[in-house]
Amino acid sequence: MAEESFAAIFDSLDATSSRPIRTPKTAELVALKLRRMIVDGELADGDRLPHEAELMEHFSVSRPTLREAVRVLEAERLVEVRRGSRSGARVCVPGPEIVARPASLLLELSGATVADVLVAREALEPHAARLLALTGTDSDFDELERMVDEDIPASYIANELSEGAAAFHLRLVQLCGNATLALLAGMMHEIFERHVEAVTARKSLEDHEKYEGSYLLLIRSCRRLIKLLRAGDADAAHDHWQQHMTVSRGSLLIGHESTQVRDVLD
Template identity: 50%
Template structure:
């Protein structure tokens, strides 16, 4: 039972300072933890309603205020949507990358992070993702990246459109690599990269820059389709170094807050 879970676990001797710093979780937090696990395990899917209150009260053996506290915890985490006055109850809402992107951008702003910080992080993420994608041998993933490239070809002649498509191509490549942690990290940086890329393309006025980018994307796809992981990683690292030099020209010390505000 949840009540049993709430008992203290420090029955043995503990250092007094440590004991003072340890707090047993409230029963509402334990119920929220169980429900969160059900969502993570797929027992409750996006769009599902939580079971009726009476069922949950019987299942967890807790009071109504405790159950409602648990639901409020999940609501604050963006995992459920609760419409006040609705008789249907709380509905599961699986958050997307934007759920962590905004808080991450705020942390970068508060910490005084620069664009150079952000692009260095991207250079640590994307080449590894390129290698992993090449090693999957998954034709469907390669076709999906090819589709992203075709969409980018349609943006030629539109600097703003190409900037958006470029940022999306980079993000899509990481997503297709199959490593969820790398994809999450890339998604956190996406909005900052998108805004700076858009600014750089608008102000650079360099003829042929978009065409050069397309050629690089084409070569990357050839390498990953051939399963050449190390070559894909090396090539993409060099591509990013050259591209970042252009994008960050005179802007490396610009603070993230100056881009996102």
């Protein structure tokens, strides 16, 4: 009975699919091995790949095959090759920016609004605050405090509050220890910063008191969050930052309810 069942399954597969299973090219296998070495840390950011002769001997491949493998990694932004240089390929571990621009383009093409992005951030950051309260170190909290003491005030004085505010939001998520959340935050970082820049620029031009009020509110809220993080109060940190994000979203969307991502990034 079982043999008949398996036979029927394979017959069905043969009937519905005439495409053979593709065998990976040698260059793809070499690229896979080099990629794994980068992921595992055997090749670190800034390291030079061994000379071609060494790699050809190690993998038992020809020079064209090896160069094709390197081109695969170059397309993935994992290595950087300077044409005409004798120094060869250099490992270049990418950050969130490698997916931020394609993700932004997809949002533009889908007609996503800034409101969509702010709602997504509101779903993400409070949970990051909860994680950071549970797993963060004094060094993490000190870094956030330094940003509130130095970076945000400096950006406010330079009339670039958006830069300091966006950096704090991003670093909060990066420090929470969840790589996936950090990647998502990095993808939305530029959109958020650009939009805040537009909103704060308008406030600073039209009403200095309103601009200063936004700055002081941000500082107080960030200090409150850090106090809760240091206390390890995960629930309170989550709730406080949830309220912060909700209030912030309401303020940032006044007059921009239908603004699309493409309008912000143009």
